[in-house]
Amino acid sequence: MRTVWQQLLDRLAIGEMVVCADETRRWDKKQWQETLGLGLLRETELAESIICDQCGEGHWAGIHWEVPGVKACFGCDTEGVIDIEIDRLRQWRMDAGRAAGLTAGALDLPGTVEMLLPDRLWRLGRRRLGGRYREIFFGIGAGVPVSAMSTAIRSSIGAGSALLLTLGSKANPEGLPAGQHLLDLASVCHVENDRLVLDVDYIEDRLAESGVPARKSTASIPAAAGTTWRQVSIIVFESFMEITAGGTVREVAFSELGVEQASQPIELLKCFAAARGTLGAEKIKDLVAGASLPKARVLRLRQLLQPLIDIDGDPIEHNRKAASYSCQFEIRLAGDDGFRTPAGATWLDLTFHEREDGRIIVSVPEKRKFRAHGLNVDGRGTGEVAERSALTSRTYSLEEIGLRAESGRLTEEGHEFVTLLRASGTLARRGNDMTVLQLAKRLRAWTGLDGEPLRLIEATGSWSAVFACSSEVVQTTK
Ligand SMILES: [Zn+2]
Incomplete structure (x- = not known):
């Protein structure tokens, strides 16, 4: 949501100079007072007409003064004569x-x-x-x-x-x-x-x-109609990124975008890549230098990405509840071969399953937007964008997760991990067990997820996995 200040600037930008009291009612009181305090607005004459809030038609109605300056009303065809508080007629003009x-x-x-x-x-x-x-x-x-x-x-x-x-x-x-x-x-x-x-x-x-060599114009990457940001994947390198969209792979150097590698939007892009696409608003503030609000920083990154790929919609969505921003495309740093955790996923969403051959199936529900065709049961028209959750499963070897050495031997953490899967997610280890702590760290790095994957259960003196665990391997007695 744009702040009151931004909304006022939006109106100033199109030359709409008058704000009426009814509009300000939806706005954050504190922000409104703060903006008034800046003197951007001056109170002006009372409104001579108002939008009717009685009949649901939202029509304009002229104001009639029963007692000039004291008592006012307006007429509505269905609801009759309506008295109106004078406060609702106040107006401000932007300066x-x-x-x-x-x-x-x-x-x-x-x-x-x-x-x-x-x-x-x-x-x-x-x-x-x-x-x-x-x-x-x-x-x-x-x-x-x-x-x-x-x-x-x-x-x-x-x-x-x-x-x-x-x-x-x-x-x-x-x-x-x-x-x-x-x-x-x-x-x-x-x-x-x-x-x-x-x-x-x-x-x-x-x-x-702007002192650096002139911006080369970067033609946007074409995408078939109906392509969404979720079908885009970006791998971020030091000085360029590799974008895959609708079968087209293109390398785009940051210098081609008219920005330096060390500039804020590129810095932010790299932070998103390191976190596999989701960052909390607070984190954005901490990670990137400068005085801008996270919202403004994300806006600039959006403005950088949108002209590059010929796709409608918001590439970086704001989740107000979680106070976080999520790239709608897949993004990772080059050389980071970890699990492609979808935006918004948490440890609770993940399932690790050990196959008989020792490889691990990792599953996670992934929301996918698609265009619904034909009429729905409730009669909604064609072309609506719907969202459905599909389970994405990928198979990895323990080497790929970094839990087995090249020699073919399980690391200590790997051993604990396999035990955990076979015991449906519990490990009888002490709270300060280094191997368990190292395993948690490895899993966080591999998935790019922030939270703790393993929790210590004080009552039983054991660890419990936050993600779901299962195994096809019959536990043999050791
Ligand atoms: Zn009316």
Whole structure:
């Protein structure tokens, strides 16, 4: 969910300047108060019409004043005359100039903000960013082509370096003159402790990158209609990634994307790969340098991935309940041959089964989106995206899981693991048993799962597997 601040910027971006009280009722009270405190909005005249909330039609209705300024009502064809609280008629108008001022303040720019195009473009000031002094501008898209802003910047500062922070302008527009750079303001700012904060580290990153050889245009990888992100697999190497989608395999160098290997989105991509696709919001904050919120970081990675592959939908979904983000595609680091744990899986979902030949079948339910064809029983139309859970099973040798040495002998952990499977998931070992702790560590590394795979049961003084265990091997007496 976008914060109140972001929602207001979204509206500013399209030139919708008035917010009415009814809309704010759904918003987080604290965030709304915080935003009011920033002065982005000024209270304006009371609304003259309102959307009817009585009949379910949601029609507009004009306000009639029974006692001017004191008692108001509106008419509804089905529900009659409805009294309305005056608080519901309050309205606020956004102050774009104030948004420019706040942005200048967040960048510690001295001096005054100057309006270059009425209500569309402001010159904020000058500072060092990304290795050189630049003039900073704030612009609102809302139907104004970037070229118009760019020309106004030219005539204001000539051919000097400029950074244009905009709302609602297309990212990476063609035809910006050399020396002018554009960044989407909404994705580099947030409100924190009643202040607007800009992620200067990230902005520096982006500007530093723009000094590197010009971006080669990377054609998007074609995908057949109906292909989903779940059919995509990405293997991340140090300086490039290998993307497999719909039978096409392509290597994409990070430099081709116009970003450096050490930049935030690539750093985040690598963290997702190391964790096999799922990261908690807190972890994202800890893992990647900079002041941005996890949401903004994920947004930038999304913006990097989406143009690469010709697939609709969100490649990185937010799970609000779990406060985590999950790649909808398979992702791993190169050289990491572990189990391909699907997004969102936990130890409780996994089953390890020992086959008679000693190999291990690992199963996990995997949600798959598919397009339902024809009419459903309840009459829903064709083409709906449904989701179903299918059990994915893969067979591994103990060598592949790292529990048997190349000499063919089980490691100590391997021995414990086999015992565990044959005993339906219990191990009579002490809490500080190093081998058990090492086994748990190996299993975490192999699956990329965070939680504990084995739990100590104090009452019985034994370990119990969180995942399901079974074996076809008849336990022989030792
Ligand atoms: Zn009505």
